[in-house]
Amino acid sequence: MSILSPFRNLLNTRHDIARNLKTKGKKVIGWSCTYTPEELIYAVSALPLMVFGDVENTKLADIYLPVNTCSFARGCFNTALKGDYDYLDGFVASSSCDNRDKIFDMWRHHAEIPYMHFVNTPHTRTKRAQTFFYEEILKLKTWLEKSFGRMIPEIRLKNAVEIYNENRRLLRRVYDLRKKEPPLISGVEALEIVLSSMVMLKENHNELLNRLLAEVSSRADPPKGGVRLLVAGSVMDNSKLLKIVEAVGGSVVADDWCTGSRYFWNLVDSNGDPLHAIADRYLNKIPSSFMLGQEERFGHSMKMAKTFDVDAAIVFTLKFCDTHLFDAPQLKEKLRTQGLPVLLLEWEHSLSGLAQMKTRIEAFIEMVGGV
Ligand code: SF4
Structure with missing residues (x-):
């Protein structure tokens, strides 16, 4: 068994794990946007769990949604209709894009x-936006305390910040393993590590990461490497596409998307009032594309490309994800000015047209590898 297997197993059995925790009295609260301050959910003694979308089949959601709905949001709604998340005690959404806002209503x-809450996330980071977002975080805290009958004292919040920051530091160290050539972990493995951190208790994930970091240098099955790639885009909540990329000669060593570096790159300041620090961290983290701050977002992509010494980049934009689709041509331009070949790929979360995508990815990697 690979030392990476526990992360994949956890992902595959996440519903069973959550249900099992429930039998022990734990509440489980779903979330769907990385602007959701999980620390507060954790501090009310619940498991914060990211909702992933259904792949391949969204027949139930198709009955209700217009055809031009983002397929990730569609996939998530499909899981809700199917009852995959029928164990959730609560659900917290955040106003990151129109698709997500409207899907919350659905x-x-x-x-x-039983309990649902919406966090109104500003799309700018002005002083007023900061004050507004702090108030939203305060509302979330009050809603959690009332709904789940448990107060969140400062000490619990500080403890949550410590555990979450530790997870972020460990994930940064895991990403550092990809600076080597060949990298010590593959892109698929890195994605599965980050995704698993979104569906389990962080202290348990920290334990697994510490074990991995202690043992990885002597692993028996290291990745073989290939054309070093940066991948960018909105969300990637399963590893099927990256498996294809790495099967045809790519080696994904860096990313800039919500289910990768953007999720954990920034820490919460552990000095001072934790609620202010949490609000500050979430509003000012590496911005997603709904947030004003294109230069900073592109800057992160370019820095990742440089730090991880990539040969090329693939920008995966989800069909009908307007915010990322608007950004994509400019991001492509920016990366090209850094001398990087860039492939722009629009994909469906349902993975339709996979064979055609594989052909394009293969041709691109061959072209870059042959330079
Ligand atoms: S993938 Fe894009 S459109 Fe879909 S929920 Fe995320 S940000 Fe919104």
Whole structure:
């Protein structure tokens, strides 16, 4: 068994694990946007769990949603209709894009989740936006305390910040393993590590990461490497596409998307008032594309490309994800000015047209590898 297997197993059995925790009295609260301050959910003694979308089949969601809905949001709603997340005690959404906002209404109407809350996330980072977001975080805290009958004292919040920051530091160290050539972990493995951190208790994930970091240098099955790639885009909540990329000669060594570096790159300041520090961290983290701050976002992509010494980049944009689609041509331009070949790929979360995508990825990697 590979030392990476526990992360994949956890991902595959996440519903069973969450249900099992429930039998022991733990509440489980779903979230769907990385602007959700998980520390507060953790501090109310619940498991914060990211909702992933259904792949391949969204027949139930298709009944209700217009055809031009983002396929990730569609996939998530499909899981709700199917009852995959029927164990959730609560669900927290955040106003990151129109698709997500509207889908929240659909969840509220169709999913039978006892408690639901919406965090109004500003799309700018002005002083007023900061004050507004702090108030939103305060509202979330009050909602959690009332809904789940447990107060969140400062000490619990500080403890949550410590555990979450530790997870972020460890994930940074895991990413450092990809600076080597060949990298010590593959892109698929890195993605599965980050995704698993989103669905389990962070202290348990920290333990697994520490074990991995202690043992990885002597692993028996290291990746073989290939054309070093940066991948960028919105979300990638399963590893099927990266498996294809790495099967045809790519070696994904860096990323800039919500289910990768953007999720854990920034720490919460552990000095001072934790609630202010949490609000500050989430509003000012590496911005997703709904947030004003294109230069900073592109800057992160370019820095990742340089630090991880990539040969090329693939920008994966989800169909109908307007915010990322608007950014994509400019991001492509920026990366090209750094001398990098860039492939722009629009994909469906349902993975339709996979064979055609594989052909394009293969041709691109061959072209870069042959330079
Ligand atoms: S993938 Fe894009 S459109 Fe879909 S929920 Fe995320 S940001 Fe919104």
